[in-house]
Every structure is written in structure tokens, then in C-alpha cells.
Amino acid sequence: MAETNLTNCDVEPIHIPGKIQAHGFLVAVNSNNFAIKYVSDNIEEHLGVEPKEILGKNISFFNKVLQDKAEVVDLENLLTLGARQAGFDIINPYKIKINEQPFYLIIHKSNGSFVLEFEPATLEYDIQNVIGKAVSEILINKSLDKLLTKAAQEVKNMIEYDRIMIYKFHEDGHGEVVSEVKNDELEPFFGLHYPASDIPKQARELYKLNLTRIIADVNVESVAISADSTVDHLDLTQSTLRAVSPIHIQYLKNMGVASSFSISLISQGELWGLIACHNYSPKFIDFKAREGCKLIGNILSSALEYRQVEEDTDLQNHYTARLNELSENLERDKVIVNALTAYPTTLLDIVNAKGVALVFEDKIYTKGETPNNEELKELFDWLKLTMTETIYHTKQLSTLYKPGIAFKNIGSGILACMLSKDMGELIVWFKPEQLQTVNWAGNPDKQIEMLPNGEAKISPRNSFATWAQIVANTSLSWSNTEISGVLKIREKINNAINKTANEIRLLNERLKLAYEELDTFSYTISHDLRTPLTSIKSYTELFLLKNNTVDEQGKNLLSRVLSGADKMQFLIDEILKLARVGRAEFELSKINMQELIDEAVNTSVAAYKAFDTEIIVSECPQVSGDQTLIGQVFSNIIGNAVKYSSKAEKPTVKINAVLRGEEVIYSISDNGIGIDVNHHDKVFELFKRMENVKDFEGTGVGLAIVKRIIERHNGRIWFESELEKGTTFYIALKK
Amino acid sequence: MITPDIFCVEDDPDYAFILEHAVKEVKNELTLGVVVDGMSAIEQLNNFVVTKQRPKLILLDLNLPGLSGLDVLKKIKETPFLKYVPVILFSTSDNPKDVKASYEFGANAFVTKPSGYTNLVDCVKSLHDFWFNQNKNIN
Numbered sequence: 001m002a003e004t005n006l007t008n009c010d011v012e013p014i015h016i017p018g019k020i021q022a023h024g025f026l027v028a029v030n031s032n033n034f035a036i037k038y039v040s041d042n043i044e045e046h047l048g049v050e051p052k053e054i055l056g057k058n059i060s061f062f063n064k065v066l067q068d069k070a071e072v073v074d075l076e077n078l079l080t081l082g083a084r085q086a087g088f089d090i091i092n093p094y095k096i097k098i099n100e101q102p103f104y105l106i107i108h109k110s111n112g113s114f115v116l117e118f119e120p121a122t123l124e125y126d127i128q129n130v131i132g133k134a135v136s137e138i139l140i141n142k143s144l145d146k147l148l149t150k151a152a153q154e155v156k157n158m159i160e161y162d163r164i165m166i167y168k169f170h171e172d173g174h175g176e177v178v179s180e181v182k183n184d185e186l187e188p189f190f191g192l193h194y195p196a197s198d199i200p201k202q203a204r205e206l207y208k209l210n211l212t213r214i215i216a217d218v219n220v221e222s223v224a225i226s227a228d229s230t231v232d233h234l235d236l237t238q239s240t241l242r243a244v245s246p247i248h249i250q251y252l253k254n255m256g257v258a259s260s261f262s263i264s265l266i267s268q269g270e271l272w273g274l275i276a277c278h279n280y281s282p283k284f285i286d287f288k289a290r291e292g293c294k295l296i297g298n299i300l301s302s303a304l305e306y307r308q309v310e311e312d313t314d315l316q317n318h319y320t321a322r323l324n325e326l327s328e329n330l331e332r333d334k335v336i337v338n339a340l341t342a343y344p345t346t347l348l349d350i351v352n353a354k355g356v357a358l359v360f361e362d363k364i365y366t367k368g369e370t371p372n373n374e375e376l377k378e379l380f381d382w383l384k385l386t387m388t389e390t391i392y393h394t395k396q397l398s399t400l401y402k403p404g405i406a407f408k409n410i411g412s413g414i415l416a417c418m419l420s421k422d423m424g425e426l427i428v429w430f431k432p433e434q435l436q437t438v439n440w441a442g443n444p445d446k447q448i449e450m451l452p453n454g455e456a457k458i459s460p461r462n463s464f465a466t467w468a469q470i471v472a473n474t475s476l477s478w479s480n481t482e483i484s485g486v487l488k489i490r491e492k493i494n495n496a497i498n499k500t501a502n503e504i505r506l507l508n509e510r511l512k513l514a515y516e517e518l519d520t521f522s523y524t525i526s527h528d529l530r531t532p533l534t535s536i537k538s539y540t541e542l543f544l545l546k547n548n549t550v551d552e553q554g555k556n557l558l559s560r561v562l563s564g565a566d567k568m569q570f571l572i573d574e575i576l577k578l579a580r581v582g583r584a585e586f587e588l589s590k591i592n593m594q595e596l597i598d599e600a601v602n603t604s605v606a607a608y609k610a611f612d613t614e615i616i617v618s619e620c621p622q623v624s625g626d627q628t629l630i631g632q633v634f635s636n637i638i639g640n641a642v643k644y645s646s647k648a649e650k651p652t653v654k655i656n657a658v659l660r661g662e663e664v665i666y667s668i669s670d671n672g673i674g675i676d677v678n679h680h681d682k683v684f685e686l687f688k689r690m691e692n693v694k695d696f697e698g699t700g701v702g703l704a705i706v707k708r709i710i711e712r713h714n715g716r717i718w719f720e721s722e723l724e725k726g727t728t729f730y731i732a733l734k735k
Numbered sequence: 736m737i738t739p740d741i742f743c744v745e746d747d748p749d750y751a752f753i754l755e756h757a758v759k760e761v762k763n764e765l766t767l768g769v770v771v772d773g774m775s776a777i778e779q780l781n782n783f784v785v786t787k788q789r790p791k792l793i794l795l796d797l798n799l800p801g802l803s804g805l806d807v808l809k810k811i812k813e814t815p816f817l818k819y820v821p822v823i824l825f826s827t828s829d830n831p832k833d834v835k836a837s838y839e840f841g842a843n844a845f846v847t848k849p850s851g852y853t854n855l856v857d858c859v860k861s862l863h864d865f866w867f868n869q870n871k872n873i874n
Contacts, residue, residue, distance in 0.1 A: 527827065530850075531747055532749075534749075538852040539749070539753070541852030542756055545852065565851075
């Protein structure tokens with residue numbers, strides 16, 4: 001819906017109309033010297049003097065004029081009293097008879113003036129006597145709806161307007177009739193919505209200052225105010241007689257209303273709504289009746305406030321309880337995702353949402369109704385780009401994020417909470433579309449007509465016939481309670497993440513220590529094992545040599561002891577080599593790979609006598625590492641490639657390298673025997689040799705050492721292989 | 736101890752025993768004197784100085800209880816009377832760091848202990864050939 005505000009209406013200075021309603025008359029005096037500054041033109045009808053006769057005169061002159069038509073009154077004394085008491089609350093209303101008719105004099109101060117307003121006292125409604133009962137009737141009701149309906153009913157009983165509506169202002173300023181009591185023959189307005197421009201902003205401000213407002217008869221011309229000087233208009237903000245804006249008069253006329261009366265309802269300092277009373281014939285209720293209604297308004301306001309606070313508190317308590325349960329989960333379960341999703345209380349329960357999605361450690365977890373994973377990923381990417389604050393929420397996602405239209409029935413509204421922008425970790429709650437039919441009192445867009453000269457013609461809409469609008473792609477709003485709850489849980493989650501991170505760091509430290517200890521242990525143990533092993537071997541050999549009496553069988557057995565000892569010696573030596581990698585001094589430098597690879601190739605060819613093998617070496621970009629250790633890696637891998645391809649028809653080994661960002665990835669391919677896919681994960685294990693390498697020499701330690709060295713360089717090693725086709729090893733190192 | 740041809744510091748009695756046999760196997764007249772730790776080694780070295788009798792070859796184990804083989808080596812090389820006696824570091828370790836340190840302290844050779852009797856005989860034979868027969872002028 002396009003926004004239509006009657007701009008002219010919004011700036012109309014309705015508090016200084018320069019006119020009053022015709023049912024009373026007004027005199028205003030300078031508050032210092034009591035000189036008469038303003039007087040309404042209808043003073044002649046009531047007191048038989050023309051405005052110009054009294055303008056500029058002292059109040060005492062007016063007092064005399066008044067006394068001619070009324071009983072004895074001392075206005076000067078009243079004003080002095082009011083001035084001393086800083087207000088006229090105890091004086092108002094001052095009862096006075098003018099031409100035998102009862103009038104109320106109501107005085108208030110407006111800037112530098114005291115304003116004296118005279119209006120009829122009808123004494124028609126004796127509210128004081130019934131108000132106590134009415135209030136207790138109203139307050140019996142526990143629910144907000146009943147409270148409002150009863151209030152409307154009681155107001156109707158007291159002042160007998162044709163229609164009493166309770167009109168509530170929504171967040172965006174538009175109004176809705178939430179309760180209505182009316183004469184049977186009238187068409188109901190209950191449930192109708194009125195655009196915000198119907199009661200413009202400055203009018204709403206006046207409703208906050210004047211808690212009641214009467215418009216006695218829309219069909220009577222208002223009366224001008226004459227002034228002794230034209231400099232200032234009299235500010236009629238507090239006036240009870242203040243004339244009504246012509247736009248509003250037209251508005252009421254279009255509705256068929258002849259007279260209206262309203263009582264403001266204030267909650268938490270803001271205009272919550274109005275008790276709006278319409279009459280279809282002119283109607284006036286006097287000051288005391290209005291004051292009684294004001295009291296009802298006050299009481300209803302505080303009841304509203306109390307009920308609202310109570311309902312908010314109930315809701316808040318509910319969410320606080322869920323929040324605490326979720327926090328306990330976080331303390332109990334170290335696995336954060338479990339804590340948030342696997343217990344009876346989940347992320348979904350801490351706000352009023354139908355679904356929630358969580359991205360954590362690059363995985364998506366969902367609860368309830370959420371868009372599918374593809375849609376979620378796209379939404380998350382958009383949020384990561386768009387979100388500047390920790391929290392983002394909307395009730396109309398699709399207006400900002402077009403793809404959101406695809407899942408509007410699940411998530412027209414989202415509340416997103418960033419856990420970590422660096423990690424791209426966030427939580428998003430979804431509120432479904434709330435297809436609302438708003439019944440407008442007339443088409444709210446048809447309010448401004450343009451005149452041929454391009455100026456806007458102010459014409460409040462003529463038709464109040466229901467105009468239905470469906471509000472689509474919109475969810476319920478996210479409340480402050482929900483948002484603050486989400487912020488709280490975010491803090492708890494981040495605490496838990498930090499705690500886990502610390503635990504992992506500690507574990508890592510311990511692991512590192514354990515690794516070092518293991519290296520030292522393997523080194524010492526293999527070293528210490530060598531000595532007794534040497535003894536076993538030496539004594540056996542010595543025995544065989546020196547004892548001629550040993551027979552063949554004895555010799556045979558002893559030679560088994562020797563070969564066992566040799567085998568053990570060999571294994572111990574291999575373990576020593578591996579342990580040494582962990583203990584070796586580590587000197588980082590830029591390594592000339594061309595040289596290193598050439599040497600490895602030459603050694604390998606010589607070692608395996610593989611002079612027929614074609615070895616193709618392409619680019620050899622430099623890498624950072626320890627010269628000796630990296631040399632060991634390449635000797636080993638190239639050696640393997642040469643060794644295992646040596647029985648191929650045309651043995652070929654290819655060495656290549658590519659740059660990938662900060663890394664250099666070397667690949668060493670052969671067309672050898674390959675590695676069985678079933679043993680892929682065993683290749684780098686200590687002493688593991690594959691089934692198909694029995695015909696080749698080897699210990700099963702080489703690749704374990706290689707892996708260890710690469711790990712120490714924070715590099716990566718992996719391979720691709722196919723049996724009988726060949727193997728490619730990849731080594732990624734920092735450049 | 737009467738000054739032997741080969742003075743050996745070796746804490747493993749088994750290895751000393753085997754070595755004794757190997758030495759006799761190489762040449763029956765060769766004499767071997769063994770001490771089991773660094774302190775006894777220093778004591779014996781002082782003895783050689785007092786009696787003005789040098790051994791022809793010193794075999795030093797690197798890993799010794801108390802004073803290490805390198806300490807003993809240092810002492811030998813600091814003693815003018817002994818400093819030209821060839822010292823062979825005789826160790827199970829083949830750690831490059833140990834080898835480097837030994838040479839820095841003045842070792843004349845670093846030999847990884849052969850495993851097994853036969854290998855040991857071969858080793859002693861080779862040492863004997865080199866240090867006793869071919870380089871006679873040293874002694």
C-alpha cells in the first residue's frame with residue numbers, strides 16, 4: 001500500500017484556529033495586567049456588548065458587563081487566586097447564571113493569557129453518582145477484550161451517545177475499532193481499520209494533552225475570536241471550546257456524524273487509543289459530565305497499562321524460563337549443537353517462531369518449519385553480507401530479499417542473530433506469513449485528489465464503505481522480549497564456545513606434550529634395547545664359534561636365535577629413525593627444489609638400478625621447510641615411485657608442481673603397481689606394507705616418516721592410485 | 736692395572752666380555768684393560784701418567800654413567816702425556832649430533848658398535864691393522 005498522508009492535514013495548526021465552537025463564548029486577558037486581549041464575536045448574543053467595546057479594557061470592565069446579566073462575581077479575585085495556586089483546578093468549573101441560564105466558567109492559562117470560557121451547564125448527566133458503580137463494573141473483567149467492551153457499555157449508559165467505540169492505535173499509527181456499543185439501527189464499525197492520516201500526528205498530540213474533547217455540532221459555524229492586536233493568535237491547546245479543523249468537520253459529516261466526544265486512553269505515556277463517541281444529532285454534554293468521563297478514561301488507562309504489563313510479564317516469564325532451560329543445556333552438554341537442539345527445550349522455544357535454523361561449524365541444523373537447505377544457504381550468504389549488527393529482524397523479508405518470496409508461508413518474518421561473523425555462524429528464526437484481511441473504513445488511498453493546477457485538494461474520503469485489503473508476505477512483528485531473549489542466549493552460546501575452545505586448546509597442549517614424550521620414549525627405549533640385543537647376538541655367535549661340540553641341530557637352532565635378533569635389531573633401527581624426525585632440529589629456509597629433486601632422482605635411480613625408467617621433471621618452485629627433512633620426503637616418495645614402477649613395461653615417473661595461493665603442490669606420479677583402494681587409509685601407518693609389494697624390498701616405515709615430516713611442516717600429503725595403473729602422491733607445502 | 740695395549744671404557748660387562756674375546760681372536764698377545772665408568776677411567780688415566788705407560792689405543796663408550804665419554808675424551812686431550820693416543824669413540828649411537836661433538840672434542844675416529852661377535856672381530860681386526868700395524872710411527 002502506498003503511503004498517503006494528507007500532508008496539509010499534518011501541518012495544519014489546529015491548536016490556533018482563531019475560532020471557537022458556537023455553544024460557548026470566550027474572553028482572554030493579559031495574565032499580568034488583566035487587560036482584555038481576545039474576545040469571541042458571539043459575546044454580543046450573550047452579554048449584549050460588541051467585542052471592540054471591551055477589547056483593551058481591564059477585566060473589571062468586563063466584570064461589570066457580566067454582572068449586568070448575571071449574579072455578583074469577582075473575576076479579578078478568581079484570576080488572582082488561580083495565579084497564586086498555579087492553576088484553576090479547584091475553581092473549575094465556576095457556576096454562574098447568565099440571563100437566568102446556568103453556565104460554567106472554565107479558566108486556564110495559555111502562554112501570557114488567562115482564558116475564560118463560558119459554556120452551558122446542562123446538569124443533564126449526574127455522573128458523580130453512578131461513576132463508582134460503573135468503574136467497579138468495568139474492572140470486574142480480567143481479559144482486555146471484556147474490559148474494553150464493558151467500558152464502552154458503561155460510557156454509553158452514562159452519556160447516551162448513539163455509538164461508543166474503543167479505537168486502538170497500532171504501531172504504524174493507523175487505528176482499529178476494537179470494541180463497540182451502539183444503537184441497534186446503526187451499521188457496525190467494529191473491526192474496521194482507519195488509516196493513520198485520519199487522525200494526524202498533531203491531533204494525536206492534542207489528545208494526549210486534552211483527555212476529553214467535545215464537538216457539539218458539526219453543522220454550526222464556528223465563531224471568530226477578535227483580538228486587540230493581530231500579532232499573536234491565541235493558543236487554544238487547552239481550550240474546551242476550541243473550534244474544529246474544517247477537514248475534520250468534513251470527515252465527520254461524510255460519516256454522517258453530527259456530534260462527537262472522545263476520551264483519551266493513555267498507556268505508558270503514549271496514546272493507546274480513544275473512547276470515541278458519535279451522535280447522529282447535535283449533542284452537548286457539560287463540563288462535569290465530561291470530567292466524569294475523563295475519570296473513567298483515567299481508570300481504564302491504568303487498567304490497560306496494568307493488564308498490558310501483566311500480559312507482557314506472563315509472556316516474559318515464559319520465555320525467561322525457556323531461556324534458563326536452554327542455558328542449563330549449554331552448561332550440561334559440551335556439544336553446543338546438541339545443547340541447542342537435542343533436549344526438550346530447544347532454540348525454537350525461546351521466541352514465538354515456527355522454525356529455526358542454525359549454522360555452526362559449517363553445518364546447518366534446523367528445528368520446526370524452515371526453508372530447505374538450498375534456500376537456507378542462500379539466505380545465510382545474504383545475511384552474512386548484509387548484517388552489520390548482531391541482530392537483524394524483519395516481518396517482511398521478501399521486500400528486502402526477493403528470493404524470500406519462495407518460502408513466505410514459512411518465513412515471511414525472520415530474526416537473525418550472528419554468533420560469529422568470521423566463522424559465518426548464525427541462528428535464524430522464522431515466523432510464517434500472517435495473511436491478514438484488514439477492513440479499512442473506505443479506501444485509504446483515495447484521499448488526496450489533485451486539482452487541475454497540481455495542488456492537492458484536501459478532501460477526506462466520502463465513502464466509509466468497507467474496503468478490504470489483504471496484507472500478504474508479512475508475519476507478526478518480533479517483540480522486544482523476543483529480541484532481548486535472543487541476545488541473552490547469544491551471550492550464553494558464545495561463552496560456551498569460548499569455554500570449549502579453551503578446553504580444546506588445553507587438550508592440544510597436552511597432546512603435544514604426549515607426542516614429545518612418545519618421541520623421547522621411542523628413542524630411549526630403542527636405544528636401550530640395542531645393548532641387550534647385541535649381547536644376545538654376540539654370545540650366540542661366540543658360543544657357535546668356540547664350542548666345537550655343538551651338533552648340526554644345535555647350530556641350526558642357534559642360527560634361528562641370530563636371525564631373530566637381526567630382525568629385531570632392524571625394527572628397532574627403523575623406530576629410531578621415525579622417532580628422530582620428531583626430535584630433529586627444525587630449520588626453516590627457502591629450499592631450492594630443483595637441486596633437491598635432482599639429487600633424490602639420482603639416488604633413487606642408483607639405488608634401484610632403474611636406469612630404464614623415464615623420469616620427467618617439470619617446474620620445481622621453491623618451498624619453505626627444513627632442507628634435510630624435505631630431502632628425506634622427496635627421496636622417499638621418488639624412491640617409491642621408481643621402485644614400484646621398476647617392473648612396469650615402460651617405467652615412467654613424472655614430477656610436477658602447481659602454485660595454489662600460499663601453497664605449492666608437488667605431484668609425483670608413477671605407472672607402477674598401484675595401491676589397493678581398500679588399504680588407502682593404512683598406507684601411512686607404521687610397518688604397514690601392502691599385499692602387492694612382497695616382491696619389493698621395504699620396511700613400511702618410509703611413508704610413516706614422510707607423513708611425520710609433512711605434519712611437522714603443517715603441510716598435507718595424500719595420494720590417488722589404481723591397482724596396476726600407478727600412483728600419484730601429492731605434497732602440499734607453504735611456498 | 737698394568738698398562739694394556741687397548742684401554743677401554745665400557746659400562747656394559749657383557750660387551751666388555753665379548754670385546755675381550757674378540758681382541759684375543761684378532762691377536763692373542765693383545766692386552767685389553769676395561770673400566771666401567773668415567774670416574775674409574777679418569778683414575779686409570781692418571782695412573783698411566785704416573786707410571787709413564789701409555790696404552791696404544793683407547794676405546795671410549797659415549798654413554799656412561801656419571802661422567803660421559805665426551806668428558807673422558809676431553810680429559811685425555813687435555814693431558815699432554817696422553818693427548819696423542821688415538822681415541823676411538825665406540826658407541827651404539829649413530830646420531831649425527833654425537834658424531835659431530837666427538838670430533839669437536841678431538842676424537843680420532845667414531846665407530847658405531849658393531850652388533851654381534853663376528854662383526855666385532857672384523858671391526859677390532861681392522862682397527863688393529865690400521866692403528867697398530869700401518870701407523871706404527873704414531874706410537
